[in-house]
Amino acid sequence: MLGSAIRMASARGGDARLSIFLFHRVLPAPDPLFPGEVDVAAFDRMVGWISRWFHVLPLTDALSRLKEGRLPAGSAAITFDDGYADNLTHALPILLRHRASATLFVATGFLDGGRMWNDTVVESVRRTPLAQLDLADIGMDSVPTGSDAEKRRAIEMLIPRLKHLPPEQRQAQVAAVAQASRAVLPDDLMLRSAQLKAWRQAGMAVGAHTVSHPILSTTEPAAARQEMADSKMALESLLGERIGLFAYPNGKPGQDYQPAHARLAAELGFDAAVATTWGAARRDSDPFQLPRFTPWDRTKLRFGLRLVQNLMAS
Numbered sequence: 001m002l003g004s005a006i007r008m009a010s011a012r013g014g015d016a017r018l019s020i021f022l023f024h025r026v027l028p029a030p031d032p033l034f035p036g037e038v039d040v041a042a043f044d045r046m047v048g049w050i051s052r053w054f055h056v057l058p059l060t061d062a063l064s065r066l067k068e069g070r071l072p073a074g075s076a077a078i079t080f081d082d083g084y085a086d087n088l089t090h091a092l093p094i095l096l097r098h099r100a101s102a103t104l105f106v107a108t109g110f111l112d113g114g115r116m117w118n119d120t121v122v123e124s125v126r127r128t129p130l131a132q133l134d135l136a137d138i139g140m141d142s143v144p145t146g147s148d149a150e151k152r153r154a155i156e157m158l159i160p161r162l163k164h165l166p167p168e169q170r171q172a173q174v175a176a177v178a179q180a181s182r183a184v185l186p187d188d189l190m191l192r193s194a195q196l197k198a199w200r201q202a203g204m205a206v207g208a209h210t211v212s213h214p215i216l217s218t219t220e221p222a223a224a225r226q227e228m229a230d231s232k233m234a235l236e237s238l239l240g241e242r243i244g245l246f247a248y249p250n251g252k253p254g255q256d257y258q259p260a261h262a263r264l265a266a267e268l269g270f271d272a273a274v275a276t277t278w279g280a281a282r283r284d285s286d287p288f289q290l291p292r293f294t295p296w297d298r299t300k301l302r303f304g305l306r307l308v309q310n311l312m313a314s
Contacts, residue, residue, distance in 0.1 A: 002305075006311065007073040009311035009312050012071060016066060016072075016283065017281065018075050018076065018281040019077075019280050019307065019310070020062075020280070022293070023038060023078070023079070025038065026038055027040070028090060033126060040090050043091060045298075046294075047095060049300055049304065050078070050100065051098040056076050056098075056100040057075055057077055058101045059079060059274075060103075060205065060244065062075055062076075063271070063272050066281060067283065077101075077102075078100060079103045079105060079207075079274065081105045082116060082209065083105075083110060084190060085195060087104055102204050102205070103245060104206055105247035106191070106209055107210055108210075108211050108235060109210075109211040109231075110213075111196065112193055115189055116190070117170060117174045117213070118163075120174050121162065122159075123183065124178045124180075124181035124183050128181035130145060130181065130182060135176075135177065135180060140161075158177065167214045167219060167223075193238055196238065197239065207244075207245030207274075208235055209246070211226075213249045214227055215256050216256065216257040216258070224261060224264070225264060228265065232269070244271035245274070247274045247275075248261065248274070251275040251276030251277075257275070266288055271287070272290060273287070278291060278293045293307075293310045295307060
C-alpha cells in the first residue's frame with residue numbers, strides 16, 4: 001500500500017519526482033548522549049523500507065534520467081555527508097545486502113585522521129573527566145558535565161553558538177573547548193584514503209563537500225571558491241576519476257549558502273549540487289540546489305507517510 005502511494009506521488013517521466021535521502025553517521029549501537037541518531041539496526045530497517053518502495057539508483061544516473069524525462073516512478077537516491085568511517089564499516093554492508101547504491105560527499109580535509117569541529121565539541125564533552133567545563137575562554141559560564149543529560153545539554157548549547165562563526169574564530173573557540181575538557185580525543189572517526197577507495201571499489205559513488213566544511217555564507221568568496229575547488233581536485237587525484245557532484249556544508253539555502261555559491265558550483269565544473277531543503281527533485285529543479293529529505297520516524301507507517309507527504313508537497 002505504501003509502495004503504491006509513493007509510486008503514485010512520485011509520478012514518472014516528465015512529471016517524475018526524485019527522492020534524495022540524506023544520512024551522516026551509522027553508529028554501531030545507540031548513543032546514550034543522542035539516542036535518536038541512526039545506528040545499524042535503524043539504518044537496516046530504513047534501507048529495507050526504501051529498497052522495497054523505491055527504485056534506488058546512483059544519484060548521477062537518477063539525475064540524468066530525471067533531466068531526460070525517463071525517470072521511473074518511485075525513484076530514489078541515497079546520500080551521506082561528511083565522510084565518516086562508519087559509512088564504510090557499518091553502512092556499506094547494509095547497502096550491499098539490500099542491493100542499494102549510495103553517494104558519499106566527503107570533506108577532504110578530515111581524511112586520514114582529521115576530525116570535524118562539531119565532533120571535537122561532542123567528544124570533548126563526552127570524554128571529559130570533569131564534573132563541569134570552564135568555558136570562560138570563549139565568554140561563557142561553566143557548564144555541568146557530570147551526567148549524560150548534563151553533557152547532552154552542554155553540547156546542545158555549544159553547537160548552535162559555534163556553528164555560524166567565521167571559520168578561524170570557530171576553530172579557535174573549538175580548540176578552547178577541547179583544551180578545557182582535558183579529554184583524549186579520537187582520531188578514527190573519519191575515513192582514511194584507503195577506506196574511501198574501498199567504498200568506491202565496492203560500487204558506491206563519491207562527491208565533494210569542501211575541504212574543511214565551512215559555512216559558505218560566512219566565508220570570504222575567494223576562500224569559498226578555494227574550499228569547493230580544492231575538495232574536487234583532491235578527490236579526483238585520490239580516486240583517479242572526475243568528480244561531478246557537490247554538497248553544500250549544512251546546506252540551508254539563504255543561510256548556509258547563497259545563490260552565488262550555486263553559480264560557483266557550476267563554474268567549477270560540477271554537474272549538480274545538493275542542499276538540505278525538504279522536497280523532491282523535479283525535471284525543472286535547479287540542478288545546483290537539489291532538495292534532500294529523510295524522515296526520522298522510527299516506524300514503517302510513519303516513515304512511509306512522511307515520504308508521501310514530502311513527495312506531494314514538492
